[in-house]
Amino acid sequence: MSAPVVSVRGLRLALPPGADRPLAVDGVSFDLTAGEILCLVGESGSGKSMCAHALMGLLPRAVKPSGGEIRMEGTDLLAQDEAGWRDTRGRRIAMIFQEPMTALNPLMRIGDQMAEMFEAHGLLTPAERRARAVALAGEVGLPEPERIVRAYPHQLSGGQRQRAMIAMALALEPAVLVADEPTTALDVTTQAQILALVRDLQRRRNMAVLFITHDFGVVAEIADRVLVLRHGRVVEAGPAAAVLGRPQESYTRTLLAAVPSMDPPVRTPPAGPKAVEVAGLTKTYVTGGGWWRPARRVEAARGVAFALHKGETLGLVGESGSGKSSIAKLVMRLVEPDAGTVRLGDTDLTRLSGEPLRRARRRIQMVFQDPFASLNPRRTVGRIIADGPRAHGVPEAEARERARRLLGLVGLDPSAFDRYPHEFSGGQRQRVGIARALALEPEILVADEAVSALDVSVQAQVLALLEDLKARLGLSMLFITHDLRVAAQICDRIAVMRRGEIVELKTASALFAHPEHPYTRALLDAVPGRTRSAA
Structure with missing residues (x-):
């Protein structure tokens, strides 16, 4: 097995006085190897995101490293000063955030935000940065890259914004990609596309990926290895097939048992009176438009009809x-509504x-x-x-x-x-x-x-x-x-x-x-x- 790109040993992150426990992360150790995807899973508060933020030097001010080390290419990242972190972020380790609308600057065009990655590290000429932004947009599957790079975040769909975030993360060709719940807010088809994109890019670039998620469906789809965290500690680790198929720890089994099944229980829908009756419901939103651009029409509801029965x-x-x-x-x-009715009883x-x-x-x-x-x-x-x-x-x-x-x-x-x-x-x-x-x-x-x-x-x-x-x-x-x-x-x-x-x-x-x-x-x-x- 090849040497790890990143090695975490005995990582301890201290919470401020008055928190629900003294340590957010308590003695966590793991290796990240080129060409693999390691999933960190666990409940909210298990320390998943804290591990990710420690790798990026983005810990909240109140959370302090109190032990352990994170080594990359011979350097202990936790011992770096801010100048060292600025060089590490983006160039050696990059991150995809959960909510791209929050992470992207709403006042900057997508292409300018991609170009800013090169500018911050003193790379390429302005013309080369623009060309690279268009190429990155194409690489992550954004339609009409020339148009997309001129758009603002609010003009893109959720899946397109996440692809733009991935393009920015890949801009400087980092060795490690940290993905913190990047598909949580996406619908199933967009989620499947983003997971396939991450897997494809990881294979083509031979990156190490640390993927944080609470969705075991995502883990089954993408993980090579799994690390299960609880209250800041590792409770189980191993190949994805083993952890998902033959979990050794009761906590892991409890998490897996909580995953909703795709087999619905047999139910007899109530056939009583109608609590809500919707008929012919229609709504069209008209946005944008101006001297040179036609307005955009979105039909949100087209003659929708259904009944919701009592109970x-x-x-x-x-x-x-x-x-x-x-x-x-x-x-x-x-x-x-533009047309139609909504009846509550009578x-x-x-x-x-x-x-x-x-x-x-x-x-x-x-x-x-x-x-x-x-x-x-x-x-x-x-x-x-x-x-x-x-x-x-x-x-x-x-x-x-x-x-x-x-x-x-x-x-x-x-x-x-x-x-x-x-x-x-x-x-x-x-x-x-x-x-x-x-x-x-x-x-x-x-x-x-x-x-x-x-x-x-x-x-x-x-x-x-x-x-x-x-x-x-x-x-x-x-x-x-x-x-x-x-x-x-x-x-x-x-x-x-x-x-x-x-x-x-x-x-x-x-x-x-x-x-x-x-x-x-x-x-x-x-x-x-x-x-x-x-x-």
């Missing part, structure tokens, strides 16, 4: 841009305005994808939950008591009432978001990618909580997701959306067993790890 969970699945979230916003009347929501609309909205509430972004960081969670009822005339004391009761209902201690959102984990914040949605005692929950950012064990807990609450409170749920494994486990029926239309709608078990539309079959085939794990 049912109806899933909406499809790629980014298929119209799933637009349907959620139209059903909630957060945006106005009430036509599309005809209401003012106070009648406000009263009707109590009946339908939303759980958002990112609870940290949707929760006010300046208010305690108790006040966040109580604000809705108070706004609808519930007395202060009763609203506060309802908030405490709901915290208990979603599995949080009522003493959490006086804490702020940043004091909770991601899964706990999502429970707060669910409690807030339930505060107005709705009949219908709209869950928009409500578990996509959570690791598998927390995801399983939140899904079980939603199922339990639905049964106990008699809720109906419209569940939007790009994760077909999740849809299989929680949905009674599933509607597949493509370009603003529903192309197939069946019970979950029938859809997975006998997909009829070619697009549905393509989505199922793109689920990471499905083919390899089935083999």
